[in-house]
Amino acid sequence: MARSTMDAAPETRVGRPQRARRRRTPFQLVAQVLGELLITAGVVLLLFVGWELWWTNIDSSIKQEQALEQFFSDVPPITAPDPVQGGAGPAAPEDFGDPVVLPQQDLVGTFGVVYIPRFGEGYSRPVTSGVGTDVLDNLGLGHYPGTGVPGELGNFALAGHRQTHGQVLDQIHTLMPGDRIYVQTRDGYYTYVFRNTEIVLPDRADVIAPVPTRPDATPEDRILTLTSCNPRFGAQERIIAYSVLESWRPIGAGPPPEIAENVARAAGQG
Amino acid sequence: MYGWIFRALPGPLWMRVILSVMLVLAAVLALMLFVFPWVSQFNPLTDSTIGSP
Numbered sequence: 001m002a003r004s005t006m007d008a009a010p011e012t013r014v015g016r017p018q019r020a021r022r023r024r025t026p027f028q029l030v031a032q033v034l035g036e037l038l039i040t041a042g043v044v045l046l047l048f049v050g051w052e053l054w055w056t057n058i059d060s061s062i063k064q065e066q067a068l069e070q071f072f073s074d075v076p077p078i079t080a081p082d083p084v085q086g087g088a089g090p091a092a093p094e095d096f097g098d099p100v101v102l103p104q105q106d107l108v109g110t111f112g113v114v115y116i117p118r119f120g121e122g123y124s125r126p127v128t129s130g131v132g133t134d135v136l137d138n139l140g141l142g143h144y145p146g147t148g149v150p151g152e153l154g155n156f157a158l159a160g161h162r163q164t165h166g167q168v169l170d171q172i173h174t175l176m177p178g179d180r181i182y183v184q185t186r187d188g189y190y191t192y193v194f195r196n197t198e199i200v201l202p203d204r205a206d207v208i209a210p211v212p213t214r215p216d217a218t219p220e221d222r223i224l225t226l227t228s229c230n231p232r233f234g235a236q237e238r239i240i241a242y243s244v245l246e247s248w249r250p251i252g253a254g255p256p257p258e259i260a261e262n263v264a265r266a267a268g269q270g
Numbered sequence: 271m272y273g274w275i276f277r278a279l280p281g282p283l284w285m286r287v288i289l290s291v292m293l294v295l296a297a298v299l300a301l302m303l304f305v306f307p308w309v310s311q312f313n314p315l316t317d318s319t320i321g322s323p
Binding site: 032033036037044047048051052055056131133136137142144159160161162163164165169200202203204205207208227228229233234235238240 | 271272298301302306307309310311313314315316317318319320321
């Protein structure tokens with residue numbers, strides 16, 4: 001204000017665009033650079049939002065496909081379900097006895113694949129050991145170290161992003177009781193049945209205990225727990241989805257008929 | 271600031287336009303490949319794990 005009364009005689013204002021550029025006061029120079037920096041900061045923030053919500057998904061899908069490729073190159077070739085049993089229609093799940101489970105020390109890198117038909121026909125995501133940002137931000141689903149393995153008595157606990165970085169559990173709230181969640185490892189296919197979701201605060205580590213929410217109890221069920229953030233686009237809470245093992249098939253018996261196509265696609269894609 | 275950079279670039283107008291587009295693209299690429307992944311680990315909104323892993 002004080003400055004404008006000093007130099008703004010009416011006639012000097014007429015030719016302002018040109019003169020303003022030549023005779024900039026230090027204050028004007030600072031204001032211009034500051035303004036340009038602020039605009040740049042705004043653009044960079046918008047770019048960051050775009051990167052987080054859009055680019056991380058593309059980046060993560062590429063890395064997940066590579067992880068699937070790696071996984072399928074290590075497991076025995078996928079055999080189609082036995083035609084005799086497949087022709088019998090959706091009969092009761094066959095009984096292959098107690099599930100074979102992976103030893104804890106073999107939970108290294110990408111050790112499994114999860115199929116959830118409710119999330120879309122072709123939904124197949126690698127499962128990788130660890131829940132650090134290196135795993136969750138790149139490879140989709142991460143396995144909480146120290147929790148159970150697929151098919152084991154106890155709690156096989158996985159974490160995944162709801163939004164960004166592949167948004168592998170974006171649709172977690174659409175699961176309905178009775179939905180099947182299939183886990184494939186090098187030993188076989190484990191079919192879990194979704195039971196319920198629960199929304200908890202982020203510090204509730206007891207939901208991944210062998211008996212969820214009861215850390216001292218002895219496990220009697222074979223549980224699969226998925227954790228993700230809640231609400232969507234936020235992280236004030238966590239959404240937890242519990243499923244219980246229904247059946248399992250050894251790898252040699254072929255995938256459950258319901259997901260045979262998905263498995264073939266995931267394996268062929270890789 | 272940007273005006274000064276533009277005037278400081280060498281060559282005729284078309285060359286300076288191309289050079290400034292390349293500078294902008296290089297800045298965006300550097301942000302996407304190095305800066306954003308680093309900043310992202312401090313973003314509490316994408317935390318989907320429970321407890322303190």
